[in-house]
Amino acid sequence: MSEPIPAAAKSASQLNDELLSSLRPPSRSWWLLVSLLGLVVAWGLAAFTWQVSHGMYVTGKNRPVMWALYITGFVFWVGLSHSGTMVSAILRLSKANWRRPILRAAEAMTVFSISVAGLFPLIHLGRNWIFYYLIPYPNQRGLWPNFRSALLWDVTAITSYIIGSTLFLYLGMIPDLAVVRDRSTGWRHTLYSVLAMGWRGTASQWITYQKASTLMAALIIPVAVSVHSIVAWDFAVTVVPGWHSTIFPPYFVIGAILSGVAAVITLMIIIRKAFHLEEYLTPLHFDNMGKLLLVISLLWSYAYFVEVQTTWYAHEPIEWEVFSFMSSRYTPQLLLMLLGNAFLPIFCMCFKRLRRSIGVMLVVSLMVNVAMFIERFLIIVPSLSHKNMPFVWGSYTPSLVESSVNLGALAGFCLMYALFVKLFPIVALSDVRELEERQAGVRLGRTSLPSIAGKE
Amino acid sequence: MEMLGIFSEVESAARAAEALVRAGFTEAQIDSLTSVPYPDGVLVKRKRRSWFRWIALAGGLAGAASGFALAAGTAWVYPVQTGDKPIIALYPTAIVTFEVTMVSAIIGAMVGMFLEMGLPSLRKRPYYPAIAEGCIGISVTIHAGGDVVACGAGVKAEECVGISASLPAEEQRDLAEEIMREAGAMRVIVEELT
Amino acid sequence: MEKMTSPYKWGMVIDLDRCTGCGACVVACQAENNVGLSDKKEISEGRSMQWLRIERFWVGEYPDVRVRFLPVMCQHCHDAPCEPVCPVYASYHNPDGLNGQVYNRCVGTRYCGNNCPYAVRVFNFYPHEWPKPLDNQLSPDITVRSRGVMEKCSFCIQRIRRAKEDASGEGRLVRDNEVQPACAQTCPSEAMVFGNLADPHSRVARLARSPRRFKLLEHLGTHPSVCYLKGGGREHV
Numbered sequence: 001m002s003e004p005i006p007a008a009a010k011s012a013s014q015l016n017d018e019l020l021s022s023l024r025p026p027s028r029s030w031w032l033l034v035s036l037l038g039l040v041v042a043w044g045l046a047a048f049t050w051q052v053s054h055g056m057y058v059t060g061k062n063r064p065v066m067w068a069l070y071i072t073g074f075v076f077w078v079g080l081s082h083s084g085t086m087v088s089a090i091l092r093l094s095k096a097n098w099r100r101p102i103l104r105a106a107e108a109m110t111v112f113s114i115s116v117a118g119l120f121p122l123i124h125l126g127r128n129w130i131f132y133y134l135i136p137y138p139n140q141r142g143l144w145p146n147f148r149s150a151l152l153w154d155v156t157a158i159t160s161y162i163i164g165s166t167l168f169l170y171l172g173m174i175p176d177l178a179v180v181r182d183r184s185t186g187w188r189h190t191l192y193s194v195l196a197m198g199w200r201g202t203a204s205q206w207i208t209y210q211k212a213s214t215l216m217a218a219l220i221i222p223v224a225v226s227v228h229s230i231v232a233w234d235f236a237v238t239v240v241p242g243w244h245s246t247i248f249p250p251y252f253v254i255g256a257i258l259s260g261v262a263a264v265i266t267l268m269i270i271i272r273k274a275f276h277l278e279e280y281l282t283p284l285h286f287d288n289m290g291k292l293l294l295v296i297s298l299l300w301s302y303a304y305f306v307e308v309q310t311t312w313y314a315h316e317p318i319e320w321e322v323f324s325f326m327s328s329r330y331t332p333q334l335l336l337m338l339l340g341n342a343f344l345p346i347f348c349m350c351f352k353r354l355r356r357s358i359g360v361m362l363v364v365s366l367m368v369n370v371a372m373f374i375e376r377f378l379i380i381v382p383s384l385s386h387k388n389m390p391f392v393w394g395s396y397t398p399s400l401v402e403s404s405v406n407l408g409a410l411a412g413f414c415l416m417y418a419l420f421v422k423l424f425p426i427v428a429l430s431d432v433r434e435l436e437e438r439q440a441g442v443r444l445g446r447t448s449l450p451s452i453a454g455k456e
Numbered sequence: 457m458e459m460l461g462i463f464s465e466v467e468s469a470a471r472a473a474e475a476l477v478r479a480g481f482t483e484a485q486i487d488s489l490t491s492v493p494y495p496d497g498v499l500v501k502r503k504r505r506s507w508f509r510w511i512a513l514a515g516g517l518a519g520a521a522s523g524f525a526l527a528a529g530t531a532w533v534y535p536v537q538t539g540d541k542p543i544i545a546l547y548p549t550a551i552v553t554f555e556v557t558m559v560s561a562i563i564g565a566m567v568g569m570f571l572e573m574g575l576p577s578l579r580k581r582p583y584y585p586a587i588a589e590g591c592i593g594i595s596v597t598i599h600a601g602g603d604v605v606a607c608g609a610g611v612k613a614e615e616c617v618g619i620s621a622s623l624p625a626e627e628q629r630d631l632a633e634e635i636m637r638e639a640g641a642m643r644v645i646v647e648e649l650t
Numbered sequence: 651m652e653k654m655t656s657p658y659k660w661g662m663v664i665d666l667d668r669c670t671g672c673g674a675c676v677v678a679c680q681a682e683n684n685v686g687l688s689d690k691k692e693i694s695e696g697r698s699m700q701w702l703r704i705e706r707f708w709v710g711e712y713p714d715v716r717v718r719f720l721p722v723m724c725q726h727c728h729d730a731p732c733e734p735v736c737p738v739y740a741s742y743h744n745p746d747g748l749n750g751q752v753y754n755r756c757v758g759t760r761y762c763g764n765n766c767p768y769a770v771r772v773f774n775f776y777p778h779e780w781p782k783p784l785d786n787q788l789s790p791d792i793t794v795r796s797r798g799v800m801e802k803c804s805f806c807i808q809r810i811r812r813a814k815e816d817a818s819g820e821g822r823l824v825r826d827n828e829v830q831p832a833c834a835q836t837c838p839s840e841a842m843v844f845g846n847l848a849d850p851h852s853r854v855a856r857l858a859r860s861p862r863r864f865k866l867l868e869h870l871g872t873h874p875s876v877c878y879l880k881g882g883g884r885e886h887v
Binding site: 011012013016136142143144145146147148149152153156157159160163164167168170171175178179180181182183197198199200201202203204205206207208209210211212215216219220222223226230430433434437438453454455 | 466487488489490491492493494495496498499500502504506508509512523526527530531533534536538541545548549551552554555556558559561562563565566568569570572573575576577581583585586587588589590593595
């Protein structure tokens with residue numbers, strides 16, 4: 001860390017006021033945003049209702065492309081949900097100090113993106129109204145679902161991850177909920193009191209809490225890795241050419257971390273601007289997130305290069321056919337994907353000046369996620385379009401219904417997030433204040449250096 | 457009985473804790489209430505070993521059993537031939553068992569943590585909202601009369617009682633209040649004597 | 651849990667040297683199995699409902715052009731990739747060697763359709779109707795599928811079931827040629843032969859031992875129950 005100590009150390013009250021600025025009564029622009037998002041969500045819901053009442057023909061799917069934009073959305077949102085886990089859990093376990101202002105935003109993002117992701121398997125069913133056949137419950141017919149199917153692994157994994165990440169978010173919030181409980185009145189006070197479970201901040205409680213945080217961080221990482229590996233196996237365990245690849249699980253996990261880190265950066269920029277947190281989300285934080293983005297982007301590029309190289313070299317007819325169809329029919333999308341996922345992040349994130357520039361980070365992080373959505377699409381649709389029997393080769397164009405539902409999902413995520421920031425502290429309050437308490441200037445030689453009291 | 461002294465910053469709170477220890481209260485009787493964690497020894501010293509991890513382990517084991525029952529058990533009671541896969545297949549069983557184990561371990565860790573913290577607390581414990589704004593609370597748990605029990609191996613934290621234990625509860629309370637006010641407490645909150 | 655065994659192992663042999671590509675089998679299948687009627691719009695969208703398709707390949711340049719026909723239906727693979735991936739067991743393997751599809755269990759995830767390498771599974775994207783008087787043609791032995799359900803060739807399992815019932819009523823096994831799916835029954839050149847592969851004397855078993863035999867996509871290891879014969883003279887066709 002090479003940041004100077006703040007000239008005037010702020011009082012705890014002042015820190016509270018600034019870090020909790022998102023909890024102030026909502027402004028007009030917030031209401032406008034929420035109304036707009038609500039409209040888009042309603043539009044998406046209307047599109048979905050249209051599909052359920054009319055039939056799957058309202059989508060662009062056909063034989064052979066039976067999975068398309070909905071599954072793209074599913075994989076994309078599961079990927080985004082790796083943001084919180086990877087950023088928060090890994091940084092917690094490595095005790096990196098710059099994690100403190102970022103944690104909450106990342107963890108909240110995880111919960112909302114996995115919730116949105118969990119909707120897509122229900123949306124893409126041909127007979128959505130009997131979705132409960134997928135749930136293992138004892139029934140009088142003695143029927144059980146098929147656990148040999150990768151889709152049931154999906155059900156198990158996503159349920160586990162929703163529960164795990166919600167508990168992880170909640171755990172992180174407990175001390176902060178106590179703080180907002182003490183500062184609020186009325187229905188908010190009741191809400192926070194119930195959620196804070198009577199937390200008083202005794203030394204014993206803090207010790208148990210910190211041990212529990214470490215344990216939860218350690219437990220949630222394998223869950224996150226397994227969730228996206230399972231989603232990858234939806235494709236990798238098939239005999240579809242282009243899908244049947246052993247690199248899919250690690251490749252998907254890497255892609256998810258890339259997607260998640262970029263999304264955390266985007267969110268950090270938005271939150272920083274909206275709630276005037278410039279002093280807490282400093283260029284240092286973006287610098288470090290940028291380095292993380294660089295590493296993950298390099299990993300992703302490596303995984304992609306490796307996969308294409310083996311396809312090209314062995315030149316198995318049907319696998320090569322899938323790849324050349326993809327690169328000829330979807331050339332602009334392929335190029336955009338490579339630009340957003342590989343060239344732009346790798347080039348830009350090598351330079352400190354660019355990493356510390358908020359504008360550059362915003363553009364790069366948004367491009368990464370656009371490219372990741374395209375990447376999911378380019379995995380799913382071209383392989384299905386040109387399977388083993390050339391007589392039934394086909395193609396796919398998204399329909400208005402599918403695009404609307406995906407947009408509605410995005411709006412739903414943003415809406416949930418907007419509601420969250422108004423109700424709960426978006427910055428890990430006690431974490432940031434802990435650092436301020438323990439930070440001090442130590443005179444060494446000719447200058448005064450910042451140091452943190454206590455072992456880390 | 458618990459009493460709580462509120463201090464405006466760390467140094468006066470630490471002075472109070474130090475004075476209380478010198479007056480004969482044990483470390484186990486003195487606790488700090490803060491909105492941010494302080495390293496061990498800054499205000500109070502804690503020697504407790506955590507046991508909530510056993511609950512997490514128990515959760516994990518229960519999850520492993522249920523995951524296995526779900527994947528292998530349901531396939532065994534409802535066997536349907538699909539492809540060349542055996543009815544009870546290794547990889548699917550392993551995957552589902554793993555997921556259910558992990559989520560149960562996570563739930564167990566949370567439940568265990570709350571149990572160890574004793575939250576939500578059954579009776580109302582003294583608290584002061586200014587603690588959230590940076591004030592430090594020092595709480596003293598007073599036991600009504602009794603013998604001195606030295607804190608050592610085999611003695612639970614709640615049981616070890618210092619030299620002041622020989623005094624009746626009201627005298628202990630007055631002693632503690634005097635010490636805290638001398639150290640600079642802004643307020644002293646005393647729980648009702650039960 | 652005992653392993654279910656059966657004296658039957660239904661299979662089919664299609665002689666491509668006899669197939670004229672007339673398409674009568676496709677029509678017969680549609681009539682027998684209450685297959686939804688697809689109009690031009692649906693077919694151009696790639697949503698035809700044919701359980702059995704005649705693949706047509708042109709070979710050579712004018713005036714030396716020839717045509718190859720390949721009737722493709724569900725291959726009833728012994729190691730079917732479509733079966734383990736169904737999350738609700740709507741696709742399963744029955745002891746007779748057939749790949750079964752349980753319409754009322756299907757929730758429509760379409761995973762089976764993706765994983766079928768022969769792309770023989772069709773999905774009900776549209777709700778289908780039979781305008782009068784075509785609804786009189788519907789067979790009562792087989793369900794009419796709602797939208798959102800996967801379906802495919804079943805080797806006319808309703809006919810097999812009927813034949814097995816009749817045979818067990820008489821205390822015997824189903825005889826060779828006693829049961830034929832609609833496509834095999836209709837084929838004017840007798841290119842399609844159906845029967846019990848487990849019976850070495852059945853016509854289908856004898857034809858399946860022919861040196862002209864090949865199976866589709868054998869390298870995938872699906873072990874289909876459908877065998878094709880090709881090579882009667884004009885090899886380059």
